[in-house]
Amino acid sequence: MGTWNVQTLWVTGKLELLRNEIKRFRFDVIGISEVRWTGKGEISGGGFILPGEDTTHNRGVGMLLSARAKHTLIGYNPISSRVITARFHTTPFKLTVIQVYAPTPASLDDEIELFYDSIEHALTQTPKKDIVIVTGDWNAKFGSENTNWELVMGKYGYSDRNERGDRLTEFAALHSLYICNTRFQQKNIYEKAQSAVQVEKETGEWFQTSVGSRQGDPLSPLLFITYHELVMDKVMQTNDGINISRTLVNNLRFADDIDVLEEDCELLHQQTEQIRVAAEEAALIMNTKKTKTLVFGDRNIEKHVQIAETTRENVEQFEYLGSLITWDNNCTDEVRK
Known part of the structure; x- marks a missing residue:
């Protein structure tokens, strides 16, 4: 299971690329943020569900399912353009996955509260015995200081905690959730990055490079x-x-x-x-x-x-x-x- 902010699927062929990735990494469920599609329901071809929006190509969340996950799908519920839930047959308990896409830090407080109200609504509709996993892009930073928050987060949060990080930490504590990606040290894939210049198939000497602004992917x-x-x-x-x-x-x-x-x-x-x-x-x-x-x-x-x-x-x-x-x-x- 994973989550991915794809920035947009409103581009021809982007969904097919995404389907190829889920096969390559052998994921069963991938929660998608920033789908930017309109409409609700299942996409033709199967394996993709979304709430979307009726008129604008903004926001949007969805889930991409493998054939195995689709076979175990009990049902799904599009709560809003930022929150969708899906329930699966698993053992020993059933599994509910909630995919979210939080407003950016520049958004108004009212929009943030409306977003959390949507998640509250999703959680209240979830059967008490279900295993609950909430995935998505929270637009929040947690930092590494977890004193008094050990039951909610680990010591490997990114950067310094911001206001949105405080809000999410409090929300997680209220609902007995754990912020999993703070549990382990993230691998620095750019630490030993090197580059070389190639001209007409002739490659020059390799040299050390550092990363400034991350572009997402090459x-x-x-x-x-x-x-x-x-x-x-x-x-x-x-x-x-x-x-x-x-x-x-x-x-x-x-x-x-x-x-x-x-x-x-x-x-x-x-x-x-x-x-x-x-x-x-x-x-x-x-x-x-x-x-x-x-x-x-x-x-x-x-x-x-x-x-x-x-x-x-x-x-x-x-x-x-x-x-x-x-x-x-x-x-x-x-x-x-």
Whole structure:
């Protein structure tokens, strides 16, 4: 049994990849977080159940079952888009699995309490003699200090305990649950990581590397770039943009940073909307809070572009890839910096 935050299954072929993984690791039950599918019930092809949501591709939990687990399944109950339960025939007692996906630390307290109320509801519906396993992504940190909490957690929690960790620890104590992944030392798989550069099948010397921001897995950046290209292809097919040496250029890109270029404010609005819609179709989300507009040549011009019915701020300068871009194309401040 395991749990996995897949970030999204709203991508063609992602569920099949997941099914292959459950076979490779020989899991019988995998609880899934951030499914991002709509609807409720069992997915055609069998072995996958979810509560989902009716209209939006947000949140969502589910369970992926092996053929053996599906054969022992008594029933399941979609409590909410963040909580689902399933009950299985096992010996000597029946087993109830509750899969959850907690709100992030930035969420409002009311949303957190609603989430825990859903789990309370799931637990009250569980027969008293059942073995209960609650799995999922709790968005919480516990730290290593377990004084007075020895019956709830071990000494191998990650990082320092945060407010969400306190809330979960108290909840576990109230329901006589144990936070299992704090019981043992987690293996540091990056401790002796090494890399080498390969050019035309010739491999250079291996050197020690360290990990900064974890990407989840080596495939994630490649998948992002692939979908990013699909999104931007729709924009590149237009005949809009600015004329640079007889070539129309309508965007500049580096990783997930995009600079859209247009002669006209209305065309700029259309282009950004096309990117937003195409991104959502590929399960990507444009960060509208970090999106700004700038008009070259006149600092007094006020042009406001709307994205998803929200007006973006018009600025006199902003940083793009570490360089300062100004309304008058002046490099003085950039040189001084």
